[in-house]
Amino acid sequence: MTDTSPLIQMSGVEKxxxxxxxxxxxxxxxxxxxxxxxxxxPSGCGKSTALKMVSGLLSVSRGKxxxxxxxxxxxxxxxxxxxxxxEATLMPWATVFENVxxxxxxxxxxxxxxxxxxxxxLAMVGLAKFAKAYPRELSGGMKMRVSIARAMATxxxxxxxxxxxxALDEMTRAKLNDDVLALWEEHKLTVIFVTHSVFESxxxxxxxxVMAARPGRVVHDIPLxxxxxxxxxxxxxxxxxEACRLVSNALEGTxxxxxxxx
Amino acid sequence: xxxSITEPGLPAAAAPTEIDPRILRENxxxxxxxxxxxxxxxxxxxxxxxxVWFYQVPHYLIPAPSLIAKTLVQDWASLAQSAxxxxxxxxLSLGLAIIGGVALGMIFALSKPVEMAxxxxxxxxxxTPVIAIAPLILIYVSNTFVALLICAWIVAFxxxxxxxxxxxxxxxxxxxxxxxxxxxTPWQRLRYxxxxxxxxxxxxxLKIAGGLALIGAVVAEFVAGTAGQNTGLASxxxxxxxxxxxxxxxxxxxxxxxxxVVIFLITxxxxxxxxxxxxxxxxxxxx
Ligand SMILES: Nc1ncnc2c1ncn2[C@@H]1O[C@H](COP(=O)(O)OP(=O)(O)O)[C@@H](O)[C@H]1O
Ligand SMILES: [Mg+2]
Numbered sequence: 363m364t365d366t367s368p369l370i371q372m373s374g375v376e377k378x379x380x381x382x383x384x385x386x387x388x389x390x391x392x393x394x395x396x397x398x399x400x401x402x403x404p405s406g407c408g409k410s411t412a413l414k415m416v417s418g419l420l421s422v423s424r425g426k427x428x429x430x431x432x433x434x435x436x437x438x439x440x441x442x443x444x445x446x447x448x449e450a451t452l453m454p455w456a457t458v459f460e461n462v463x464x465x466x467x468x469x470x471x472x473x474x475x476x477x478x479x480x481x482x483x484l485a486m487v488g489l490a491k492f493a494k495a496y497p498r499e500l501s502g503g504m505k506m507r508v509s510i511a512r513a514m515a516t517x518x519x520x521x522x523x524x525x526x527x528x529a530l531d532e533m534t535r536a537k538l539n540d541d542v543l544a545l546w547e548e549h550k551l552t553v554i555f556v557t558h559s560v561f562e563s564x565x566x567x568x569x570x571x572v573m574a575a576r577p578g579r580v581v582h583d584i585p586l587x588x589x590x591x592x593x594x595x596x597x598x599x600x601x602x603x604e605a606c607r608l609v610s611n612a613l614e615g616t617x618x619x620x621x622x623x624x
Numbered sequence: 625x626x627x628s629i630t631e632p633g634l635p636a637a638a639a640p641t642e643i644d645p646r647i648l649r650e651n652x653x654x655x656x657x658x659x660x661x662x663x664x665x666x667x668x669x670x671x672x673x674x675x676v677w678f679y680q681v682p683h684y685l686i687p688a689p690s691l692i693a694k695t696l697v698q699d700w701a702s703l704a705q706s707a708x709x710x711x712x713x714x715x716l717s718l719g720l721a722i723i724g725g726v727a728l729g730m731i732f733a734l735s736k737p738v739e740m741a742x743x744x745x746x747x748x749x750x751x752t753p754v755i756a757i758a759p760l761i762l763i764y765v766s767n768t769f770v771a772l773l774i775c776a777w778i779v780a781f782x783x784x785x786x787x788x789x790x791x792x793x794x795x796x797x798x799x800x801x802x803x804x805x806x807x808x809t810p811w812q813r814l815r816y817x818x819x820x821x822x823x824x825x826x827x828x829x830l831k832i833a834g835g836l837a838l839i840g841a842v843v844a845e846f847v848a849g850t851a852g853q854n855t856g857l858a859s860x861x862x863x864x865x866x867x868x869x870x871x872x873x874x875x876x877x878x879x880x881x882x883x884x885v886v887i888f889l890i891t892x893x894x895x896x897x898x899x900x901x902x903x904x905x906x907x908x909x910x911x
Contacts, residue, residue, distance in 0.1 A: 419801050445805050451798040455820045455902045467816070468806040496902055516806075 367431075368392035369520065369552050370416060374425035377411050377578075384577040385411040389425070391571065391580065393554070395519075398546055400563035400570045401556045402609065404617060408578020409556040413522050416554065417445055429520065444513030446523040450505035452497040452512075458484070459493040462512045469516070476515075483511040486545060503534035507541070514545065521546075524556045536594070539566055543592060560613060564605045565597060572609065574616035582612040687871040692878060695871040703860060703872075707879045710841055710856040713769070714883070717776035718837040722830070725781050729788025733818070739789065750782040754840055758847035772844045772856075779840030780833040787829035791822025824903045827895040834887040842880060857883075 370393040377386040386408040393399055401409040414420040415427055418435015427434040430442060452461045462483050466476040484490050487507035497505055506526060513521060523542070527535040543566060546553050557563050563570045564586060572582035586605050589596045596602050669689045675681070676688040683691055696703065728746075732739035758775045765771035795817050803813050845858035860876040899906040 414801075417805060419804060443805065445802065447798045447801075449798060451796065451802060453799065453817075453820065455823070464802075464816070465806045468803065468808045468812055498902065498907070 369395045369397075369430055370554075371428045372412075372416070372425070373427075375412075375415065375422050375427055376424040377408070377415060377420065378423045386415070387577040387579045389578075389580055391583070393552065395552055396550055397569055398543075398553045398555065398567045400567040401554065401573060402560065402563045402570050402613060403558065403573030403578075404575055404613075405558060406578075407573040407575035407616070409558075409573060410524050411578065412573075413524050413554060413556055417443055417522055419445075442516075442519045444516065444518035444521045446506075446509050446513050446521070446526045448525040448528055450497070450502075450509040452505060452508055454497050456496075457493065458489065458495050458497070458500070458508050461497070461508055462515050464512060465516045479515055479517075480511075483515040484508075486514055487511045487541065501534075502530055503538060506530065506538060510538075510542070510545070514549075517549070519552060521551050521553045523553065525558065526555075527562070528558070535562070540593070542566065547591060560606055560610050561597075564602060564609055565592060570609050570612075572612045572616060581616050584609060584612060684868060684870050687874055691871050692874045696875040696878065699872055699875065702855075703857075703875060703879060706855050706857045706860045706876070707883065710838075710845075710858070710880070711883060713772055713776060713841040713845075713856060714838045714887070717773050717841060718780055718834055720773070720777050721780035721784050721833055721837060724777070725784025725829070725833075726788050726826070729785050729792065730814075732785070732789045733792035746782060746785055749778050754779050755843050755847060758844045761844075762848055768848055772841060772848060775844030775847075776837050776840030779843075780837035783829040783832045783836065784826070787825040788822060791825030792818045794825065795821035824899055824905060827891075827898060828905075831888070831891045831895060834891045835884060838880070838884050838887060 370391070372389055372391045375386060375389040376384065378384050389408075389412060401412060403409055411420060415422050416429060416434055418429075422434070452458075453464070456464075459480055462480045463473065463476050466479060467473070471479075481490065481493070484493060487510050489504065489507050489511065492500065492504065492508075497508070500508065509526070527538050530538065539562060542553070542555075545551065553567075555563070555566055568585065568587050568590070570582075570584045570586060571580055572584065573579065574581045584605075586609075588601050589599065673688050673690060676686060687695075728742070732743070754775050757778070758771075761774050762768070762771045765774065799817055799821075800813075803817055808816070841856065842858045845856045846862065849859075849862065857876050857880050861873050861880075864870070864873040864876065896906050
């Protein structure tokens with residue numbers, strides 16, 4: 363495969379659940395290696411569904427998704443994908459170390475063999491000292507960091523994040539946004555980041571895919587290449603304000619539409 | 625911006641002063657947990673003793689605790705043998721209930737059709753009072769011990785089965801997805817996800833089943849009567865009742881209760897051992 367072919371190719375993807383709900387309709391998108399793409403939209407517009415289809419956790423009803431040259435969820439090396447859910451989704455009975463070790467354990471790596479990898483992943487998110495703690499001893503932000511460390515433990519090329527910071531307070535969220543940007547830049551990741559926050563999507567991504575509900579579909583695809591490496595200062599620039607206004611308007615259009623459909 | 629290291633809620637951050645007041649409070653609480661029930665029971669026994677003495681209640685109506693204790697010592701040989709029989713019956717039925725309940729629970733959790741087909745039988749076994757089935761079982765099964773074992777097993781089995789099924793199904797959906805994403809084998813999923821998720825449910829069932837196994841063992845023996853070679857504590861109670869030996873009845877009753885309490889303490893301790901470090905039900909909260 364050449365470097366110019368997209369990492370993810372979605373063509374005419376549709377998802378209809380058994381109860382008849384069309385969660386995603388006719389979604390076509392190609393995502394290049396190294397992109398930071400946000401899926402932005404009101405709740406119920408199929409963002410999670412789209413993300414799960416890319417990861418192979420959900421099947422597609424129609425159309426095709428290929429990831430790294432394979433059909434989503436098939437073939438290839440699943441080490442290539444890391445997934446971060448909205449909740450930290452940690453095993454409460456296991457220590458932070460054991461939680462981050464999980465993906466490696468499932469792939470048959472011994473604990474001793476995995477230790478450097480796990481410790482490295484924990485260091486990435488600033489939790490090196492908390493390897494022995496249990497999830498219940500951690501704050502919401504720290505739990506989310508563990509979840510990110512777990513996703514990073516397999517050194518994935520593609521990181522899928524489903525509203526990972528929606529439940530966190532503003533300050534923790536800003537800090538974690540910066541951390542994710544740093545990981546993305548340092549590890550040359552491709553990230554799909556699901557959010558319903560305009561500001562978050564604009565701050566993080568170099569491309570915002572705006573989705574609308576009923577049925578879930580893509581209505582805008584807005585490139586936002588500027589300003590990298592972005593830091594807190596970027597939030598004060600005119601470029602950021604302009605991008606927020608642009609994306610906000612695009613999103614508002616989808617809400618009006620949803621309203622009329624009622 | 626606070627770094628993660630300085631966020632609150634650290635597990636090992638308490639500075640070592642001379643004597644940590646937290647430890648003092650914890651010690652006091654632990655002492656109270658033991659002393660308080662012992663004190664209350666002692667007080668109740670003293671009151672009992674006093675009332676029996678004060679009103680001169682004849683011992684064939686209500687014996688004083690001291691007389692019960694004396695009887696316990698005097699009849700220790702026969703009572704201890706009966707207690708051993710009941711212990712054996714209870715533990716064996718509990719063990720078989722755990723094996724059967726967990727095995728069937730796993731099959732149910734794996735296969736919905738099997739569960740739908742077999743669950744009614746389990747329910748019928750559960751809702752039919754064991755005292756009503758016991759005579760039949762005693763007729764069909766010639767070995768009395770085995771018959772008693774079956775009765776006690778029926779009673780203890782159901783909570784283990786139903787909680788194991790619920791527990792194995794209770795695993796977090798996102799965690800299930802996580803295991804699928806990393807292509808866990810069915811065995812890995814069972815070992816690392818389903819079983820730990822089911823443990824709190826299983827431990828709750830174990831606490832209930834332990835008590836139920838004892839109840840089943842005693843009830844079944846009552847139905848079986850004193851005849852034959854079976855000599856559990858229930859038989860001692862029946863026998864004493866026929867002979868109007870009320871103090872001995874109380875002594876046997878005391879042993880049954882003691883057995884129940886010991887089973888409760890052991891299962892509670894096991895539960896704390898297994899879940900104490902992570903599950904909400906067993907975590908001590910600070911106030
Ligand atoms: N497993 C499912 N079965 C049936 N309908 C579902 C299921 N999952 C999601 N949906 C429906 O699909 C639509 C899109 O859901 P989702 O992808 O979760 O939206 P979002 O993540 O954007 O909030 C919603 O209407 C939701 O109710
Ligand atoms: Mg969602």
